Amino acid sequence: MNVVVCVKQIPDPAAPGALDSDNTLTREGKLILDESDSFGVEMALQLVDTAGEGEVTLVSMAPNNEVSGLRTALAMGAAKAVLISDEALAGTDALGTAKVLAKAVERVGDADLVLTSTESTDGYTGTIPTQIGQLLDWPALTFAKHIEVGDGKVTIQRQTEAGYDTVEAPLPAVASVTAGVVEPRYPSFKGIMAAKNKPVDEVTVADLGLDGQVGWSGAHQAITAVEAAPEREAGEKIEDEGDAHENIVSFLDELKVI
DSSP states (O other): EEEEOOOOOOOOTTTTOOOTTTBBBOOOOOOOOOHHHHHHHHHHHHHHHHHHOOOOOEEOOOOGOOOOHHHHHHHOOOOOEEEEEOOOGGGGGHHHHHHHHHHHHHHHHOEEEEEEEEEEETOOOOOOOHHHHHHTOOEEEEHHHHHETTEEEEEEEEEETTEEEEEESOOOOOOOTTTTTSOOOOHHHHHHHHHTOOOOOOOTTTGGTTTSSSSHHHHHHOOOOOOOOOOOOOOOOOOSSOOOHHHHOOOOOHTTOO
16 A cells, blocks of 8 residues: 655744745745644554555655655655755645645555645645645545545544544545544654665656746735734723622623623
8 A cells, every 4th residue: 555645844833933025934944844744644654554565655845955854754664755846836825735746646656545634734724635636636535533444445534523424435535634643653763864865756846747837926825914913902800799790791792692
């Protein structure tokens, strides 16, 4: 069984964020593996182990040929990676990102399943998994809290507010996994050393046949301004002189809560 995992390399969330002049997130320097994607990597490794054959391949889109986050996922046990790095990617929106990742999956070939997180921790659009499925013309199963593969199909427990739904689809397919679906392993020292020699196929937009379809020229959205959130105003204080409950009821009624 061959599983492709889409992973994002992001600026360290522990460091103060910064914006470039075009209002996009500064992505210079070392990037790390998005924690939300570590669950997909671990899930893929477990599925391949259960199948008894196959391998895990990573695909990632990042500036400056950055591979630090990829090396972390490779150290966990993935076999190889495809990195799309190109100045032409600057300004790419969610749909453009999905186009790049879908083409990278096609470049890998022979994928039975594509795994993603539900959304990245620096983007939060949550649209990429279904867009990849549409572009590949594969079924997309989202918000998986449990995944099983067998008999040519994938079955998930799709997390809902009320519990979960059991959903299945034929392979190949795309599935997004929730945080906590599995417990990601820590890379061992042996794994870290081995990751340094695992192949990373570095490709450009032209290699994928997407010239003019990504970046600012292909984007369908633009960031016009970024403003700080207004400070929270102080709430209303109610002194209890025996009628506090009446004031609270009146306040809730004004908010149309009751």
